[in-house]
Amino acid sequence: MTQLSVNINKIATIRNARGGNVPNVLQVALDCEKFGAQGITVHPRPDERHIKFKDVYDLKAQINTEFNIEGYPSTDFIELIKSVKPTQVTLVPDAPDAITSNAGWDTKTHQSFLSDLIDEFRAMGVRTSIFTGTDPEIIEYAAKTGTDRIELYTEPYATFYPKNKEEAIAPFVEAAKIAKKLGLGINAGHDLSLENLNFFYKNIPYIEEVSIGHALISDALYLGLEKTIAAYKNCLK
Template sequence: MTKLSVNINKVATLRNARGGDMPNLLKVAIDCEAFGAEGITVHPRPDERHVKMKDVYDLRPKVKTEFNIEGYPSPEFIKLVKAVRPNQVTLVPDAPDAITSNAGWDTVMNLEFLTDIVDEFKSAGIRTSIFTGTNTEIIEYAARTGTDRIELYTEPYAANYSKNREEAIAPFIEAAMAAKKLGLGVNAGHDLNLENLNYLYTNIPWIDEVSIGHALICDALYMGLEKTIEAYKSCLRND
């Protein structure tokens, strides 16, 4: 079964726009789980424009499903993750000023760096995932780091889905198959939505987890959070 992890960064962005505690991030996380989400994802950035460091500490005892922290493995990030001990850490190559994740790792160039980081997190009992594109050599080198999973950066799939969905999905099927043969788990995320999610799942049913934030929160403005999560979960079934 492919799990749905809800990225709640956009909820934190809305809260931060006015200060205070509205909407309440902890309540949203708890509600997402109650409505059927199998995980909560956060991406704390150095400028804390989304989820703040304090939020991560506050969320840890409240999240009863899978807690996934993603981010660039700076010394501060590593310290946070090791202190909080989430179920999973997803390593992304974001620059500090990146608006959102926009590329996967060059695991060939960063093999030694990523191997050291993966070793450190795995020794702490934290499952690791490396954000990658679909290049199979990159995925092979990701496996060499000792990571448990990769997360496929799905923006190119989403961007090309409406033009030619067969062509859009093809490199992702190849990449997911390569990862599977290497013994890696496969996650996916970025620009997935109610239009393109089921086709991804149908073609790559062994995906372990999808992490979805922006589109899901936007849909919730119209549909409500409970119905939105139900809709996304229905995309992860073939019935």
């Protein structure tokens, strides 16, 4: 069964716009769990413009489902992972000023760097995932790092889905087959939505986890959080 991990960065963005603690990031995470989410994802960035490092510690102490921390492995990020020891760390090649993740790793160029990090995190009992595109060579070099999983960057799929969903999904199906053959677990995320998630799942039913934030939180403004999580989980059947 493909697990749904809810990325709560957007909740923190709304809170930070006014200061204070409304909406309460921790309470939203707990509600997501109560409403059926199987994981919580956060992506702290150096400027703390949404998720703050304190949020990460607060969440670790309270949530009961999988905890996935995404981010670029800067010195501060690495120390955070060592301290918190989440269920999973997802390594993302974001520049510090990136608005959102917009590319996967060049795992061939950065193989040694990633391998050293993965060895360190796995020794602590933290599952590792590398954010990648669909290029077969990139996936092969991801496997050489020793990572447990990759996370397929799905923005290209979401962009082309309305024009031709069969062409949009094709490279992801092939990438997933290669990853599976190499013994990698497969996650997916970025711009997955109620419109395109079920088609993605039906074509790659062995995806282990999808991480969804922007679209899910936006839908919750209209449907409510409980109904929205149920709708996303229904797409994974």
